[in-house]
Amino acid sequence: MLAWTRLLRAYSATARCLSPALLEEHGLTLNDYEALKLLADAEGRRMRRVDLAAALSLSASGVTRLLEGLEEDGLVERATCPHDRRVAYAQLTDEGAARLRAASCGHAASIRDLLEELLTEAELEELAGLLGKVAGDEAV
Amino acid sequence: MLAWTRLLRAYSATARCLSPALLEEHGLTLNDYEALKLLADAEGRRMRRVDLAAALSLSASGVTRLLEGLEEDGLVERATCPHDRRVAYAQLTDEGAARLRAASCGHAASIRDLLEELLTEAELEELAGLLGKVAGDEAV
DNA sequence: GGTATACTATTGCGTACGCAAGCAAATGTA
DNA sequence: TACATTTGCTTGCGTACGCAATAGTATACC
Numbered sequence: 001m002l003a004w005t006r007l008l009r010a011y012s013a014t015a016r017c018l019s020p021a022l023l024e025e026h027g028l029t030l031n032d033y034e035a036l037k038l039l040a041d042a043e044g045r046r047m048r049r050v051d052l053a054a055a056l057s058l059s060a061s062g063v064t065r066l067l068e069g070l071e072e073d074g075l076v077e078r079a080t081c082p083h084d085r086r087v088a089y090a091q092l093t094d095e096g097a098a099r100l101r102a103a104s105c106g107h108a109a110s111i112r113d114l115l116e117e118l119l120t121e122a123e124l125e126e127l128a129g130l131l132g133k134v135a136g137d138e139a140v
Numbered sequence: 141m142l143a144w145t146r147l148l149r150a151y152s153a154t155a156r157c158l159s160p161a162l163l164e165e166h167g168l169t170l171n172d173y174e175a176l177k178l179l180a181d182a183e184g185r186r187m188r189r190v191d192l193a194a195a196l197s198l199s200a201s202g203v204t205r206l207l208e209g210l211e212e213d214g215l216v217e218r219a220t221c222p223h224d225r226r227v228a229y230a231q232l233t234d235e236g237a238a239r240l241r242a243a244s245c246g247h248a249a250s251i252r253d254l255l256e257e258l259l260t261e262a263e264l265e266e267l268a269g270l271l272g273k274v275a276g277d278e279a280v
Numbered sequence: 281g282g283t284a285t286a287c288t289a290t291t292g293c294g295t296a297c298g299c300a301a302g303c304a305a306a307t308g309t310a
Numbered sequence: 311t312a313c314a315t316t317t318g319c320t321t322g323c324g325t326a327c328g329c330a331a332t333a334g335t336a337t338a339c340c
Contacts (some may be wrong), residue, residue, distance in 0.1 A: 016328085031296085038312055050318055059298055066296090086318045105295045123270055130259065130267045156298085171326085190288060199328050206326090226288040226335045262305055 018110050026103040027073070031056060031066055033107060036075060036092065036100040045092040046079060062135055063090075075099055157175040158250055166243040167213070171196060173247060176215060176232065185232040186219060193229055203230075215239055264267055 022028050038055050053063040070076040075096030079089040162168050178195050193203040210216040215236030219229040
């Protein structure tokens with residue numbers, strides 16, 4: 001049988017390695033960081049909460065609570081949609097963008113360093129491709 | 141930057157897909173299952189709790205609570221080590237072995253089915269190899 | 281032997297998350 | 311227009327987990 005659960009083990013080991021630095025230096029959890037990054041790359045630096053949930057593989061309630069923290073810190077604010085009053089956008093603030101910029105440089109480097117100890121550049125590409133296939137299609 | 145977090149997204153999506161079946165049909169969580177499997181493959185069908193924790197990428201307290209449930213269900217029992225009274229072995233019971241056998245067939249098939257929808261056989265092998273590298277070295 | 285250090289395991293506490301229930305707004309159907 | 315269904319979001323509750331503190335045991339060094 002394929003050791004599929006190695007996926008989890010590998011991830012959680014890596015996450016526990018990366019997470020403390022991100023939290024201590026910038027006050028962000030890994031999911032905080034990912035959420036800010038998604039918002040920064042989104043059109044108008046905003047996303048519907050439901051889309052953010054899907055992108056983060058979180059449930060709707062998970063996103064509500066994640067954004068709760070980010071809103072308290074002033075990194076994200078709530079915005080309404082003029083055409084659909086059900087939706088509440090998560091809107092990246094300037095402060096949020098700044099915090100993301102501050103964190104991203106070191107964080108991206110940490111990930112690379114960690115993985116490059118274990119895999120060659122070619123293997124990294126290969127892994128990213130395969131994971132993309134699984135993660136991408138899985139979401140659908 | 142490598143989308144390292146895809147690893148988590150891919151896993152958690154898959155886990156949420158596999159987990160309910162395992163739970164409803166056999167009363168096991170994914171970690172329950174993995175723990176039983178590790179014990180079944182171990183010498184004497186027993187492991188020190190600390191080794192089990194490492195193998196599952198769990199903390200010591202996580203294993204304590206995981207085994208708590210399995211012990212209540214009679215799938216695992218506690219055994220002492222004659223040479224070191226600190227250690228408490230987790231010992232697979234016959235009932236635990238039976239439960240694992242019952243679950244493993246369907247569970248392994250589920251994983252294969254799910255992944256084979258998304259990847260070719262060759263890609264599966266490649267992925268397993270890469271994950272092995274990351275997961276294996278990561279633990280050290 | 282006696283003390284310092286390291287190891288194994290458990291418990292209390294806090295956090296992150298999913299699920300189910302609920303509400304409000306939009307959409308489809310009569 | 312009236313009602314049912316769907317969609318977006320939040321809240322209450324339960325679960326799984328890590329960390330820090332603790333206790334008991336083993337090992338190392340004097």
